[in-house]
Amino acid sequence: MENLGRIIKVSGPLVVAENMTGSKMYDVVFVSENMLMGEIIEISHDRASIQVYEETGGVGVGEPVYRTDMPLTAELGPGLIQSIYDGIQRPLDIIYSRAGDFITRGIMVPALSREKKWVFNSLVKVNEHVEYGDFLGYVDETTLIKHYIMVPEGVSGEIIEIYQGEFTVEETIAKIKTSSNIIDIKMLQKWPVRKHRPYFKKINSDIPLLTGYRVIDTFFPIAKGGTACIPGPFGSGKTVLQQQFARWIDANVIVYIGCGERGNEMTDVLMEFPELKDPKSGEPLMKRTVLIANTSNMPVAAREASVYTGITIAEYFRDMGYSVALMADSTSRWAEAMREISGRLEEMPGDEGYPAYLGARLASFYERAGIVKCLSKKQDITGALTIIGAVSPPGGDLSDPVVQATLRVAKVFWSLEANLAYSRHFPAISWLNSYSLYNDAVKEYFDKNIHEDFFSQKSEAMTLLEREAELEEIVRLVGIESLSGAERIILLAARMIREDFLQQNAYHEFDKYTIIEKQYIMLKIIIHFYKQAIEYLNIGVDINKIEKMQIKEAIARMKNMDDKNMDKIKSINDKIDIEFEELRTKEEI
Ligand code: ADP
Numbered sequence: 001m002e003n004l005g006r007i008i009k010v011s012g013p014l015v016v017a018e019n020m021t022g023s024k025m026y027d028v029v030f031v032s033e034n035m036l037m038g039e040i041i042e043i044s045h046d047r048a049s050i051q052v053y054e055e056t057g058g059v060g061v062g063e064p065v066y067r068t069d070m071p072l073t074a075e076l077g078p079g080l081i082q083s084i085y086d087g088i089q090r091p092l093d094i095i096y097s098r099a100g101d102f103i104t105r106g107i108m109v110p111a112l113s114r115e116k117k118w119v120f121n122s123l124v125k126v127n128e129h130v131e132y133g134d135f136l137g138y139v140d141e142t143t144l145i146k147h148y149i150m151v152p153e154g155v156s157g158e159i160i161e162i163y164q165g166e167f168t169v170e171e172t173i174a175k176i177k178t179s180s181n182i183i184d185i186k187m188l189q190k191w192p193v194r195k196h197r198p199y200f201k202k203i204n205s206d207i208p209l210l211t212g213y214r215v216i217d218t219f220f221p222i223a224k225g226g227t228a229c230i231p232g233p234f235g236s237g238k239t240v241l242q243q244q245f246a247r248w249i250d251a252n253v254i255v256y257i258g259c260g261e262r263g264n265e266m267t268d269v270l271m272e273f274p275e276l277k278d279p280k281s282g283e284p285l286m287k288r289t290v291l292i293a294n295t296s297n298m299p300v301a302a303r304e305a306s307v308y309t310g311i312t313i314a315e316y317f318r319d320m321g322y323s324v325a326l327m328a329d330s331t332s333r334w335a336e337a338m339r340e341i342s343g344r345l346e347e348m349p350g351d352e353g354y355p356a357y358l359g360a361r362l363a364s365f366y367e368r369a370g371i372v373k374c375l376s377k378k379q380d381i382t383g384a385l386t387i388i389g390a391v392s393p394p395g396g397d398l399s400d401p402v403v404q405a406t407l408r409v410a411k412v413f414w415s416l417e418a419n420l421a422y423s424r425h426f427p428a429i430s431w432l433n434s435y436s437l438y439n440d441a442v443k444e445y446f447d448k449n450i451h452e453d454f455f456s457q458k459s460e461a462m463t464l465l466e467r468e469a470e471l472e473e474i475v476r477l478v479g480i481e482s483l484s485g486a487e488r489i490i491l492l493a494a495r496m497i498r499e500d501f502l503q504q505n506a507y508h509e510f511d512k513y514t515i516i517e518k519q520y521i522m523l524k525i526i527i528h529f530y531k532q533a534i535e536y537l538n539i540g541v542d543i544n545k546i547e548k549m550q551i552k553e554a555i556a557r558m559k560n561m562d563d564k565n566m567d568k569i570k571s572i573n574d575k576i577d578i579e580f581e582e583l584r585t586k587e588e589i
Contacts, residue, residue, distance in 0.1 A: 005065030020048035035106040071192040075111035087302030133375025142287035193308035199372035212513035220436040225371035228412035251325035257310035259333035300337035318383035351401040468494030493530035
């Protein structure tokens, strides 16, 4: 066979082949008689270096390399939702049932079932003109997701036939007459994963993506279509946080990419995710989720494929007008795979051995987030893709190159810290080290929809927390006696903010999710307490009595109150005034 490459070197997941003239970067090839899938990542003369996504044990020099002359593509169409895929989009359940626990190499299973029939409902009529991105119809993929079938790239023309009824993804659901020929449209479409899916235009994201977590929504909000980074030292509550996000975040579709290092990390996700319930519908969360998991018996290189496959699937649902949240855990493992391959390619290493293109690669991944006006001119569709990437720096060291490169592109940093988790402060997100660069963008939304003093109130709260950190330092050095009454009130109020506002119990019926209106009221009450305390201190009320006020208990209980009882929560404000007045009268001031 003329077109066969021949292996001349095997180095772990990297295979070098000759007789590869004419092949292109990122073409998919199949290595050896085992048909192991790989991607070309370097070409020089007639030699190609191939990153192989399956174990290369037993592969030897002289064996063939089969070309496809096609890039790595994702299969897109009904059947994606509820799927659990490996890095190269093979459905794990089918692979397991065929090959047992150990994934047999070279096994080929299509990502979308070719047998399953879906009820296609058309949305267009014969003679209608359609273009790339227009909706032709939909399939009720699950009870939670309507899956729109869009006109594929490069096609525009008149509908000459449109069908209705049950079809497999490979059957024709419409025929479109273009300027040159007639094209059969199927529900199955393919997309090269390294190329971002086009949209009409990106729009500024100025709507917060609410999570129900008070520390996030109030202090470090993420915008819809935004990007965030979370480091997750072991035991810091990362898993709980991610599951909470998946459940509660204001998104229609969740894509979760797991690049675990140890096999059991992934097993946890695979076991636990399908058990989660969607709080809004009471249905399994999987009915709006796609999981991609790098199993432990796949080589590290497959992590790269999983990241691109995941983001392509996420973009595809964005193009249907959905708000999609993609969670990648952890991008550090992906970066480690890049480092390993780069080392084997003998490229010039950058920081800590990571390749010089690490930053650019991460940036081009995060840049696929955003709110977009979709391509269709027929329907006015806006979709959002939000990316939350977890990083796992060795030893929790934030100066790590992967963390630093991520922070240059991700606009929110939720600093999950192990010491907070040890002291049972959950979610263990540091209020001093986290930040959000979306604060300015989402301000107008909060001003309009919640209250115009939302921002001034939260900056007052943040000032109190910062002052607390300074004062604690003084207390450590010279003791609490050195503080003035006003300073002790700062400590009192800051403690309230930490314990009664920032701490949130993921397992409490009412505390696990706080609507933004309640977040606002809760913080308002604490700030009101602080202001009253200062005022009454200034007219002579004893600081020791203020520190022991009854109302503190009511403030501490706010978070566990049903948000349907908003009036009851609001009434705490008046009770604060009453108790301060009582103190004043008792002290005869
Ligand atoms: P990690 O994945 O970072 O190792 P986990 O997410 O498994 O850590 O969290 C460890 C433990 O911390 C959980 O089992 C739970 O008891 C506690 N925890 C974490 N987050 C919360 C939270 N928001 N509310 C209450 N408990 C929490």
